[in-house]
Amino acid sequence: MKFLDQLQSAQSRHQSMLCVGLDPDLAKLPGNMQGKPEAIFDFCAAIVDATHDLVMAFKPQIAYFAGCGAESQLERLMQHMKKVAPHVPIILDAKRGDIGATAQQYAKEAFDRYGADAVTLSPFMGFDTIEPYLAYPDKGVFLLCRTSNPGGSDLQARRLADIEGQPMLYEHLAQLANGPWNTNGQLGLVVGATFPQEIERVRQLAPHLPLLIPGVGAQGGDAKATVKAGWGPNSPIIVNSSRAILYASSGADFAEKARAAALEVRELLEASKSV
Amino acid sequence: MKFLDQLQSAQSRHQSMLCVGLDPDLAKLPGNMQGKPEAIFDFCAAIVDATHDLVMAFKPQIAYFAGCGAESQLERLMQHMKKVAPHVPIILDAKRGDIGATAQQYAKEAFDRYGADAVTLSPFMGFDTIEPYLAYPDKGVFLLCRTSNPGGSDLQARRLADIEGQPMLYEHLAQLANGPWNTNGQLGLVVGATFPQEIERVRQLAPHLPLLIPGVGAQGGDAKATVKAGWGPNSPIIVNSSRAILYASSGADFAEKARAAALEVRELLEASKSV
Numbered sequence: 215m216k217f218l219d220q221l222q223s224a225q226s227r228h229q230s231m232l233c234v235g236l237d238p239d240l241a242k243l244p245g246n247m248q249g250k251p252e253a254i255f256d257f258c259a260a261i262v263d264a265t266h267d268l269v270m271a272f273k274p275q276i277a278y279f280a281g282c283g284a285e286s287q288l289e290r291l292m293q294h295m296k297k298v299a300p301h302v303p304i305i306l307d308a309k310r311g312d313i314g315a316t317a318q319q320y321a322k323e324a325f326d327r328y329g330a331d332a333v334t335l336s337p338f339m340g341f342d343t344i345e346p347y348l349a350y351p352d353k354g355v356f357l358l359c360r361t362s363n364p365g366g367s368d369l370q371a372r373r374l375a376d377i378e379g380q381p382m383l384y385e386h387l388a389q390l391a392n393g394p395w396n397t398n399g400q401l402g403l404v405v406g407a408t409f410p411q412e413i414e415r416v417r418q419l420a421p422h423l424p425l426l427i428p429g430v431g432a433q434g435g436d437a438k439a440t441v442k443a444g445w446g447p448n449s450p451i452i453v454n455s456s457r458a459i460l461y462a463s464s465g466a467d468f469a470e471k472a473r474a475a476a477l478e479v480r481e482l483l484e485a486s487k488s489v
Numbered sequence: 490m491k492f493l494d495q496l497q498s499a500q501s502r503h504q505s506m507l508c509v510g511l512d513p514d515l516a517k518l519p520g521n522m523q524g525k526p527e528a529i530f531d532f533c534a535a536i537v538d539a540t541h542d543l544v545m546a547f548k549p550q551i552a553y554f555a556g557c558g559a560e561s562q563l564e565r566l567m568q569h570m571k572k573v574a575p576h577v578p579i580i581l582d583a584k585r586g587d588i589g590a591t592a593q594q595y596a597k598e599a600f601d602r603y604g605a606d607a608v609t610l611s612p613f614m615g616f617d618t619i620e621p622y623l624a625y626p627d628k629g630v631f632l633l634c635r636t637s638n639p640g641g642s643d644l645q646a647r648r649l650a651d652i653e654g655q656p657m658l659y660e661h662l663a664q665l666a667n668g669p670w671n672t673n674g675q676l677g678l679v680v681g682a683t684f685p686q687e688i689e690r691v692r693q694l695a696p697h698l699p700l701l702i703p704g705v706g707a708q709g710g711d712a713k714a715t716v717k718a719g720w721g722p723n724s725p726i727i728v729n730s731s732r733a734i735l736y737a738s739s740g741a742d743f744a745e746k747a748r749a750a751a752l753e754v755r756e757l758l759e760a761s762k763s764v
Contacts, residue, residue, distance in 0.1 A: 237590075237591075239590070275591060275594075277585075277587060277591045277592075277594035277595045277598070278591075278594050280560075280594065280595070280598045280602075281593075281594035281595065281597040281598045281602070282597070282602070283560065283564075283602055285558065285560055289558075309585070309586055309587050309611075310552075310584070311584055311586070311611050311613075312552060312584050313636070313638045314638065315512075315514070316512075316550060316552045316553075317552075318556075319550075319552035319553050319555065319556035320552045320555065320556065322556040322557070323552070323555045323556045327555075327556070327557070327558055336584075336586050336611050336613050336614075337613070337643075337644065338586075338611050338612070338613040338633060338644060338645070339611075339633065339636050339638060339640060339641060339645075340636075340638065340639070340640020340641055340642065340643030340644060340645075341639075341640040341643055342638055342639045342640040343638065343640055344640075358613060358614065361588070361614050361615075363588045363589065363614060363615065363617055363618065364615070364616075364617045365614060365615020365616040365617040365618055365619075366614060366615055367615065368612075368614075368615030368616055368665075369612065369613060369615060369658065369661075369662075370613070370614075370615075372649045372650075372651060372652070372658070372661075373649065373650040373651045374647045374648065374649065374650065375647075375648040375649065375650035375655050376647060376648045377647070380650050383644065383647070383658075386644075386647075387644075390643075
């Protein structure tokens, strides 16, 4: 099934725009898992088991596995997700960006080795660095567009003198992803939740692309404003929450509390549709 | 020792501006190593053993290890390089770029887990995504600036309307890396070899930053023009060659032929200094 269909099907099956980000930070793992790299799989699998019927996607962040040499646990986790939640697409958050031959290796890593359904990429090096991922026709690719970290404006908010209308860099990227770069309907965009007016702007430029929106919850984004700015019946948004769900409790009840937190965010997002 | 001192010391010790890129492509491994992921360490170690007295740096490309699950071989290779060539700095080519908390994990991966002396990064998400790497005061950080792949111009060659003089994006990056972003003298820039006039331009804007220059050899860059454009007694350049050295022979003599190729490039680069 094509990634976009997978997304839409998970969204309507679970009535959810929520994506749970799997960022297993050793220093924050609950109870006696804390500080133990070997507990990463068990922690993430418990979160997956507790939330998979509430989400439209999972998003493991590969850095948290690579930082402590836990690639084999990520492999197991991917298999576990495919088994317990075969209808929930998995977006591997990797933000890769490199020349064609190297991008082919990273595409192998994401799609063949880990079996991800989609990947996040950096567009800094241009279109030919995206192409090797598009060679996997059923897979999705989310390009960084507008990130809401403190330095997000350093480059992304610069106006381009040599493009008509002098769009900001992120606006130009939205235009490229909505047009010439989207050769096979596989592209989506990453847009932070901190500034809803920028989600709105990206939505104007790319009316139907799936938008992956991190930053609701711990990073301060407002769920209601996010849905209002980005969502429409044919305009999917995938709202990611990581820390607020993963670390809802530091005790033995972490999975139960994660479910409660996920339920709450899902309801808030769904309720925002009709506002 | 600080990374910049390490670089200069290796450069003068080996009279070399050459960096050998370790990109173990399974499809190109020589003889009966071909297609065998388990041969990656042996192949790379043989290249290191045959060339380490001729180079100023090694640059393993992490994608080639990640693509086939060979992280443990990369760990072994890093240890091997530290043992046989303790004076040769190792630049881990990873081109990471992510928010602060995630960047901390990638910094752990590059510096703690693999023991790299420097790393390549993408600047797309801004300064706060670079800072976690700068917290390791002896390590170096090469920011992508101007890449010479086909899509390198898509964003990097755009003129910025809201910066004085309307510099191109890559020129602005060179200014940032030479000024406000270089808080502790750890930054360098990645500039492709295909267009020497762009190396010259970056050198004007960042007179003394180390420039990592891939693309000499297989990617078509001209060694003589590269040295002329970028090198000076207090302006180090690190000229990377990967495929032309690694795959100089597809037979059992691959290491010997790699040494011959490395010698040739080193001599060509050194001879270009006086031109």
